[in-house]
Amino acid sequence: MSARQFDNLCKYLSEKYPNSFASWLLGKPITVGEVIKSELSIEPIRADSVTFLRTEERILHLEFQVEVDTNPPLPLRMLDYWVRLHRRYRQPVTQVVILLKQPAKATVIETEFSLENTRHSYQVVRMWEQDPAIFLEDTALLPLATLAATQEPEKLLTQISQQISNIESLEQRQDVAICTQLLAGLKFKKKLIRQFFREEIMQESVIYQDILQKGLQQGLQQGLQQGELAVVVRLLTRRIGTVPQEMRSLIEVLPLPQLENLAEALLDFTNLSDLVTWLEANRD
Numbered sequence: 001m002s003a004r005q006f007d008n009l010c011k012y013l014s015e016k017y018p019n020s021f022a023s024w025l026l027g028k029p030i031t032v033g034e035v036i037k038s039e040l041s042i043e044p045i046r047a048d049s050v051t052f053l054r055t056e057e058r059i060l061h062l063e064f065q066v067e068v069d070t071n072p073p074l075p076l077r078m079l080d081y082w083v084r085l086h087r088r089y090r091q092p093v094t095q096v097v098i099l100l101k102q103p104a105k106a107t108v109i110e111t112e113f114s115l116e117n118t119r120h121s122y123q124v125v126r127m128w129e130q131d132p133a134i135f136l137e138d139t140a141l142l143p144l145a146t147l148a149a150t151q152e153p154e155k156l157l158t159q160i161s162q163q164i165s166n167i168e169s170l171e172q173r174q175d176v177a178i179c180t181q182l183l184a185g186l187k188f189k190k191k192l193i194r195q196f197f198r199e200e201i202m203q204e205s206v207i208y209q210d211i212l213q214k215g216l217q218q219g220l221q222q223g224l225q226q227g228e229l230a231v232v233v234r235l236l237t238r239r240i241g242t243v244p245q246e247m248r249s250l251i252e253v254l255p256l257p258q259l260e261n262l263a264e265a266l267l268d269f270t271n272l273s274d275l276v277t278w279l280e281a282n283r284d
Contacts, residue, residue, distance in 0.1 A: 006100060008264055009182055010064040010144075012235060014051040015267070017140030022053050022060055024134060024141060025096050025125070030055055052085065058092040059085050066186065068103045075113035079120040095122035100147055101186050102128040128187075132156055136163055142176055146184035153188060154195075161196040178234070232263050239269045247272075250279050258282060 014021040018032035036052035036059070051062040061081055063074075070077065078095055085093045099109070112121040132148035135141040142163055150156040160180060167173040177197060184193050229252060236243050236251075243251070254262065265278055 004066075005260065005263060006066050006183065006186060007064040008267055009179060010098065010100065011051050011062075011267055012238070013140065013143060013179060014053075014062055014064075016238065018051075018053050020138050020140035021051070021062065022055065024138070025060065025062070025123075026094065032060075050081070054089070054091075058094055059089055061085060061093055061095040063095070063097045065097060065099050066101050068099065068107055068109055073110075075110050075120070075122075078122045079113040079118075082120060082122075096125055097122060098125045098127065100127050100183070102126070132159075136160065139163070139167060139172070139176060143179040143183045146180055147187055153192065157184070157188070157192070157196040164197075175234070175238075178231075182231075229259060232259055232266065235263065236266055236269070236275065239266055240272050240275060243275070244272075247275060247279070254282075 015035050018035055019030060022030035022032050032053045032055055034054040036054055050064075053060040053062070061078075063078065063081075065074070068074070072080075074097065078097070082093050082095060085091075103109070109124060109126070111124050112119060114120075127144065127147040128149060130144075130148045132145045132150060135145035135148055136159055142160060145156065145160050148156070164173060164177050164180065167176060181193055181197055232251065233243065233248065251259075251262070261282070262278065266275070269275060269278075
């Protein structure tokens with residue numbers, strides 16, 4: 001998976017479980033009234049890995065990042081989002097950048113935009129410094145536990161797998177397991193991940209045996225294609241409901257680059273017509 005896809009996976013989780021994410025980041029029980037679409041007017045910009053949550057008192061802007069260096073620079077983007085959000089909703093805006101992967105030691109992690117008389121600050125959460133306990137206690141946050149601080153990775157993965165096995169709903173258990181495994185790939189080797197998750201669930205994620213066992217580039221490409229397809233179909237089902245077979249057949253023949261584009265675009269879908277429109281616009 002690319003860095004952007006990891007970011008978008010977190011966007012998917014935060015929009016599916018907005019109350020859990022808002023309560024974690026604001027430090028108190030929060031009820032989210034609205035998940036705001038990730039496109040802002042005033043010369044619209046598309047925010048691929050951004051979640052905007054609206055409570056009674058404020059807007060919560062979550063920015064998920066694997067890479068610290070972005071174009072345009074992250075501080076400028078945060079200022080831009082703040083101005084657009086405040087101008088549109090006239091509410092206080094709390095901004096949190098959630099860094100999923102620890103950068104190189106020499107990397108400077110900025111927490112504000114500063115230029116002449118303009119200064120704008122935002123919060124930064126470094127996942128590798130977080131206590132995993134809070135994530136282990138909430139099913140919605142469980143996938144993030146893989147990225148938290150630990151000196152005993154096997155013990156942490158054991159705790160996570162046990163918590164997943166306790167989820168009563170089979171559908172939710174599989175969904176959380178897949179998201180957990182995908183995020184774990186940012187930090188742990190596939191061999192270690194496979195030790196703690198059931199094989200039948202593993203086969204539904206992008207950590208496929210085809211990827212792990214085939215050394216040839218063709219086999220790797222096929223494994224990636226199948227893994228991306230599995231994730232896309234599952235996310236589409238969560239966003240718009242059951243995908244008709246004729247639509248699924250069109251998706252199954254998409255090349256890997258288009259599947260990756262669809263994985264990003266579907267996070268803004270609200271109904272089946274959005275998928276139909278996208279497929280028509282992306283025909284060869």
